[in-house]
Amino acid sequence: MRLSDYSETSQVATFVTDTAGKLAAIAKGSKRAKSPTGGALDLLSVYEIVFSPSRSGGLATLREAGMKEHFPGLRRSSAHFYAGLYLGEVSSLFAEGSEGTSEHFDLLVESLRHLARLEADEVPYIILFFESHVLEAAGLEPNLSSCARCGGDLPKRGAVRISLEDGGLLCGSCDGGVEVRPGSLAALRRVFESTPQSVRRLKLRADLLAEVSSLLSAALIYAGERLPRALKFAKPRAARSWRRWAPPREGEAAQSTERRGESRTGRSGASAGPRAGKRPRTHKRPARREDGG
Numbered sequence: 001m002r003l004s005d006y007s008e009t010s011q012v013a014t015f016v017t018d019t020a021g022k023l024a025a026i027a028k029g030s031k032r033a034k035s036p037t038g039g040a041l042d043l044l045s046v047y048e049i050v051f052s053p054s055r056s057g058g059l060a061t062l063r064e065a066g067m068k069e070h071f072p073g074l075r076r077s078s079a080h081f082y083a084g085l086y087l088g089e090v091s092s093l094f095a096e097g098s099e100g101t102s103e104h105f106d107l108l109v110e111s112l113r114h115l116a117r118l119e120a121d122e123v124p125y126i127i128l129f130f131e132s133h134v135l136e137a138a139g140l141e142p143n144l145s146s147c148a149r150c151g152g153d154l155p156k157r158g159a160v161r162i163s164l165e166d167g168g169l170l171c172g173s174c175d176g177g178v179e180v181r182p183g184s185l186a187a188l189r190r191v192f193e194s195t196p197q198s199v200r201r202l203k204l205r206a207d208l209l210a211e212v213s214s215l216l217s218a219a220l221i222y223a224g225e226r227l228p229r230a231l232k233f234a235k236p237r238a239a240r241s242w243r244r245w246a247p248p249r250e251g252e253a254a255q256s257t258e259r260r261g262e263s264r265t266g267r268s269g270a271s272a273g274p275r276a277g278k279r280p281r282t283h284k285r286p287a288r289r290e291d292g293g
């Protein structure tokens with residue numbers, strides 16, 4: 001999902017894997033024609049890899065890499081490519097700490113496959129599909145069926161309020177939250193029920209598409225506690241508007257820039273991963289890690 005030059009001939013690559021979560025590895029000599037990786041690694045492609053894990057918790061060492069699938073369609077337009085980078089970045093964020101499950105990997109590959117085939121005006125829809133299903137896979141999707149705070153019934157008509165802090169919609173007796181228009185809420189429910197094939201047929205009105213898109217980004221940022229760097233390229237409008245849904249939590253205002261803001265300088269290895277565990281109901285977290293082989 002990410003590549004950087006390590007030296008004249010070597011690269012550092014970040015992978016989303018089907019068995020080891022997120023993996024950062026050094027590919028020594030990868031840019032030589034006769035390398036075990038068959039030449040320089042490419043972004044947004046599916047590889048079968050062999051690696052040696054690091055003993056110190058640093059970079060793994062890539063031993064072999066064979067390309068299994070690549071998506072030329074992602075290079076058709078900047079909208080496609082940026083969307084691909086965004087999907088990859090979000091996936092690697094949520095794949096952290098999810099070793100042993102291929103759910104994130106499968107969702108990412110399936111979404112990239114569809115993205116590569118879509119027309120440019122359909123790109124926002126596959127992003128919506130991906131975002132909603134990443135949240136679902138992590139057990140962090142917003143509760144849209146009852147009050148997320150007290151469990152009570154939702155108002156039958158009119159606007160409803162959503163509170164990302166509470167994990168979903170609020171009833172009339174619970175205060176706080178941000179108002180969601182009925183049309184956007186209906187669209188959001190359909191996005192969560194969509195498949196990669198059906199999502200582009202939603203054909204939402206522009207204002208509803210923008211609202212749902214912004215709300216889903218906010219839910220992802222809130223759940224992942226990180227602002228994906230590709231957001232402002234893949235979803236410039238949502239990058240400007242997502243904060244409307246996610247006011248800083250109490251006592252957090254001072255830190256919010258550091259934790260979720262764009263002014264982050266460099267990466268911190270100690271930064272928090274997704275808020276897994278908040279609702280572990282559907283999160284498949286293995287009981288043990290296999291670091292050995």
Ligand SMILES: [Zn+2]
Pocket residue numbers: 147148149150151152170171172173174
């Ligand atoms: Zn309530």
